[in-house]
Amino acid sequence: MAVLPPEFGRSKSAFVERILGLRWNVVLLLSLVAGIGVAALYSAADGNMQPWATKQMTRFAIALAPMLGAALLGLRRWFRIAYWTYIVTLVLIVAVDMRGFVGMGAQRWIDLGIIQLQPSELMSITLVLSLGRYFHSLSDENISKLRYFILPSLMTLIPTVLVLKQPDLGTAMVILMSGIVVMFIAGVRLRLFAICISVVGMCLPIVWKALRDYQKLRIYTFLDPDSDPLGAGYHILQSKIALGSGGLFGKGFLLGTQSHLSFLPEKQTDFIFTTLAEEFGLIGGFMLLALYAALIAYGFVIGLRCRSHFGRLLCLGIVTNFFLYVFINIAMVTGLIPVVGIPLPLISYGGTAMLTVMIGMGLMMSVYLDQDVRLNRVGEAHTD
Amino acid sequence: MLGTLAARLFQLQIVDSDRYVVLSDENRINLRLLTPPRGRILDRFGIPLADNRQDYHLVITAEQAGNIPATLDALAALIEIEEADRARVMREVRRKHSFVPVVVRDNLSWDEMARVEVAVPELPGISVEQGLTRNYPFRETAAHVIGYVAAVSEDEQTGDPLLELPDFRIGKAGIEKAQDGTLRGTAGTRQVEINAVGRVVRELARIDGDPGQDVVIGLDAAMQEFVTRRCANEPSVSSVLLDAISGEVLALVSSPAFDPALFTDGLKPAVWRQLSSDSRHPLANKAIAGIYPPGSTFKPVAALAALTAGVLTPETAITCTGQLALGNAVFHCWRKGGHGTLRLRDAIKKSCDVFFYETARRLGIDRLAAMANRLGYGAPLGIDIPGEKGGLIPTQAWKLDTTGAAWQAGETLIAGIGQGSVLATPLQIATMVARLVSGRAVVPHFLRSAGIMTEEGGAAQPDFPEIGVDLDARALVLDGMNAVVNEPGGTAYAARIAEPEFAMGGKSGTSQVRRISQYERDHGLRKIDEIPWKDRDHALFVAFAPVSTPRYVCATVVEHAGFGSEVAAPICRDVLREVQLRDPARRVPAKNTVARSLSPTVPPLDALTTDRG
Structure with a gap:
């Protein structure tokens, strides 16, 4: 993958201009959120930089590079390689299924040495990329036709099913919903969605059968978490206790009893929001939500301002994807939806999640930089 | 949709907060009872017929010991450790949380206790703990009068949490039973903060109970x-x-008669059979x-x-x-x-x-x-x-x-x-x-009722x-x-x-x-x-x-x-x-x-x- 921007060779000043033109306030927002994440990990380790905080900080610093690279690569090039990124990710997912090793009871990782790559998370980005390209190339009259709906549906459903089989219900949901949102924004008719939903509805019993016992249990316990407080409902209940006992101002940094006395499950990954909200209370939780809202708002503004269909779909798809991660994670730890195992972007400890978010943000900035670039059906740029 | 999350947080952290604060404290604060020392039973001249013996037992804490077999070997050089005890320790260590102390040996003599205490710096994870065991200095001599204590049985439970403590002993016969209320005392409490697996993190408060009162009987x-x-x-x-x-x-x-001490730690079935099948009825008064x-x-x-x-x-x-x-x-x-x-x-x-x-x-x-x-x-x-x-x-x-x-x-x-x-x-x-x-x-x-007899006269x-x-x-x-x-x-x-x-x-x-x-x-x-x-x-x-x-x-x-x-x-x-x-x-x-x-x-x-x- 080319890291150097296309303009690099032509004009040095253009490249500098491009860097200066980046939305640095987005980078600032990202750094703020990541900083909160490091603090949360520091607290989760009982006030130690080890084993999580230092590593997470390093990852964020390193991930800034692919982000900038993604931003500077240029929308046109992304358009060209869109399908390839999708295919590569799909192959990686299949590879994970074939020879991935068991981690947390689920086969999700490829060990790349530096990070344990979880290609399913990358898929949510590359799917948006390739769907963006597909619908960009589609004429308006074809969009509403059923046969042009089949390919994007397959592009969405294949990785969804593969990830579901890993089994990773949360990521599968994010992939599926990202695909649906992109198609919706692209203008696919509601009628087609209605057909889709009925098909999905018919498939539900089959999906239910395909679910692992623990996944079924999670849905059961979601429906009635207090029924078995020491069994499967333990995680949700303990998380709610942590949040509720935090109150308005929280128990104070490093003073969260629920997380420090190990009542919280997965406190450094999926349940890290609970650690934060226990120690910083409603105010802390609201501030983090506000930061996320600001990032999402930026994304929407950039997406809506973009002139190219591809850029708009890409940006909105990525923002939606980002939003889904935030929403599902927080809704999960607050007991609004079942526990599905989704990290909180930029805060949860984990390499792939960090990388995915940062590349997504890079793509978003790339759209911003090239918001005025027009692309024809095959992706050739023509500026006004 | 982010508003939904905000509303949910508001509901959890403000509206229902009180309930969750209570739950959180219930989670982390554990009330532990302190067994009061049982009162003594004295004869008319103040000679103890039943008292409490300092019992030293040796415990090993796996997470501090590291290499348990090596520690046990070092220990065996100081005091006698039976092969059966050794096997039991290894078994219990595997089964329990690594911070839970496992008893290596009970009833350490003063000598053995001293030998181990001196060597404790070289024995990681080993500590000598004190407990009180009911002691009958006259053994079977006054067994039928004094009675004995034993673990509380199901139908003796009254809801008093003290009776549910595993090391609590209740009077089952004789004076031990008749005067149990006086001898028992009241439990103290210890509030401790524990983590999710039950390890005690720190002590928050402690209320000492009242030790049981001595009982004086007219026996000589x-x-x-x-x-x-x-x-x-x-x-x-x-x-x-x-x-x-x-x-x-x-x-x-x-x-x-019988040795009342046999009952304190639970009567072994063979001893029970022997005692109950004896035609001279040693258990009956x-x-x-x-x-x-x-x-x-x-x-x-x-x-x-x-x-x-x-x-x-x-x-x-x-x-x-x-x-x-x-x-x-x-x-x-x-x-x-x-x-x-x-x-x-x-x-x-x-x-x-x-x-x-x-x-x-x-x-x-x-x-x-x-x-x-x-x-x-x-x-x-x-x-x-x-x-x-x-x-x-x-x-x-x-x-x-x-x-x-x-x-x-x-x-x-x-x-x-x-x-x-x-x-x-x-x-x-x-x-x-x-x-x-x-x-x-x-x-x-x-x-x-007059207590111990003095030179000035009796009751x-x-x-x-x-x-x-x-x-x-x-x-x-x-x-x-x-x-x-x-x-x-x-x-x-x-x-x-x-x-x-x-x-x-x-x-x-x-x-x-x-x-x-x-x-x-x-x-x-x-x-x-x-x-x-x-x-x-x-x-x-x-x-x-x-x-x-x-x-x-x-x-x-x-x-x-x-x-x-x-x-x-x-x-x-x-x-x-x-x-x-x-x-x-x-x-x-x-x-x-x-x-x-x-x-x-x-x-x-x-x-x-x-x-x-």
Whole structure:
């Protein structure tokens, strides 16, 4: 993958201009959120930089590079390689299924040495990329036709099913919903969605059968978490206790009893929001939500301002994807939806999640930089 | 949609916050009970009969120890560690959380404890912990009085969380049970912060409980020990020593006994089987729960009843021909040839059966029963330890009620010599004599409300009500009992106390375990060692001393021993002599004195008269 921007060779000043033109306030927002994440990990380790905080900080610093690279690569090039990124990710997912090793009871990782790559998370980005390209190339009259709906549906459903089989219900949901949102924004008719939903509805019993016992249990316990407080409902209940006992101002940094006395499950990954909200209370939780809202708002503004269909779909798809991660994670730890195992972007400890978010943000900035670039059906740029 | 999340957070963190704060504290704060040390049980002079022993046990904490086999090896170089313990430790370490201490060895001696403590810096994860274990310094000597403690059983749970502690012990028998409330104390509490796997992170608060209070009983440990040793010569004995004036039980022995310490950590099934299948019933307190026909020891009751009712005077003469016919039944005297003509004093002295058949016949069963009840028979006396039996004094109404049949005159005759339906405990027999000598309705008891006896004096005399029996009548019966022991021809003359100032009076008894058959009457009784042990008669003796101013009463029942005057009387003699030497009712012995003659002499058998009482 080319890291150097296309303009690099032509004009040095253009490249500098491009860097200066980046939305640095987005980078600032990202750094703020990541900083909160490091603090949360520091607290989760009982006030130690080890084993999580230092590593997470390093990852964020390193991930800034692919982000900038993604931003500077240029929308046109992304358009060209869109399908390839999708295919590569799909192959990686299949590879994970074939020879991935068991981690947390689920086969999700490829060990790349530096990070344990979880290609399913990358898929949510590359799917948006390739769907963006597909619908960009589609004429308006074809969009509403059923046969042009089949390919994007397959592009969405294949990785969804593969990830579901890993089994990773949360990521599968994010992939599926990202695909649906992109198609919706692209203008696919509601009628087609209605057909889709009925098909999905018919498939539900089959999906239910395909679910692992623990996944079924999670849905059961979601429906009635207090029924078995020491069994499967333990995680949700303990998380709610942590949040509720935090109150308005929280128990104070490093003073969260629920997380420090190990009542919280997965406190450094999926349940890290609970650690934060226990120690910083409603105010802390609201501030983090506000930061996320600001990032999402930026994304929407950039997406809506973009002139190219591809850029708009890409940006909105990525923002939606980002939003889904935030929403599902927080809704999960607050007991609004079942526990599905989704990290909180930029805060949860984990390499792939960090990388995915940062590349997504890079793509978003790339759209911003090239918001005025027009692309024809095959992706050739023509500026006004 | 982010608004939904915000609303949800608001709901959890503001609206429902109070509920979750409580839940969070319930999560992390654990209330631990502190077991109060159990009160001691002291004898009348303050000698502990039950106390708590510092128990050192060695524990290993896996997470600190690291290499457990190596640590155990190092430990084995210092103290003995059995292979079984080692295997158990390895097993428990695997099963439990690594921060939970696992007991390596219990009951470390002071020496072993010191050796380990010195080496602790080189033994990571090893620590010596202290606990309190119930300790019975006199072992089986006072087992039936003191009782024992054991783990709380399901049906003893009252909801008091103290009872649910795994190391809590509750009184199960004897004083331990009767005074459990006083001995137990109240639990302290310790608030600790724990984490999700239960490890204690820190202590938040501590409230010390009240230790259990000491209980002082009237028992004299030295006498108890003496009586126990004296009884050890026979397979199955019970003996009661009372202060006839105060009613205090100075010694109460049921032999064989058991070691109460066996129960503290749970009785091993094999030991339990052995104890419960023993035909001598070591677990039963025969002194208060063994019921025996009192036999001839009942004759003073009949005498007193007859004198009181006026059916007999001291001068009434009755002729004993060796048998008495009533209707078509014949009642035999123990002496085949008969005693000739007797008055009451001699009848008691020689324990003439025919004299008391006639006495009972003149009295009628109901008047006899009324006197027996006044003297403490027929119902539990209410001694302050559990398990007392009431024995039985039959009446006409009782027989009609229980069997539906009418009372037979012959049954009255049999009752007059303490046989038939008459049943009593050794404690009742002793109490009867205590009431006889004091003239008051003495109730035997253990608890000493006055506490430990001091040089200044003991307790105020308990004010028992008069039994309302004429002093002359009592004096006559007591004189008869004096003659039993101290006059040649008395049934227990051989068991008299040599020193005149210590002389005792008493009454022997033999209670038949099975009827004497006509064949045996015709062909002479079998020799005692020809009869199976279980079929032999019980030997009874009850005595008071000194004869002039009685203070101490001793009743002894030797199961399946034959004649009362042969086996039971010498025990009473030795016990009464010893108790008068010590005089625990009036004197505080010099510090650390034990009974003077710890090896009581048993006179050779052939020195005893073979008279039957």
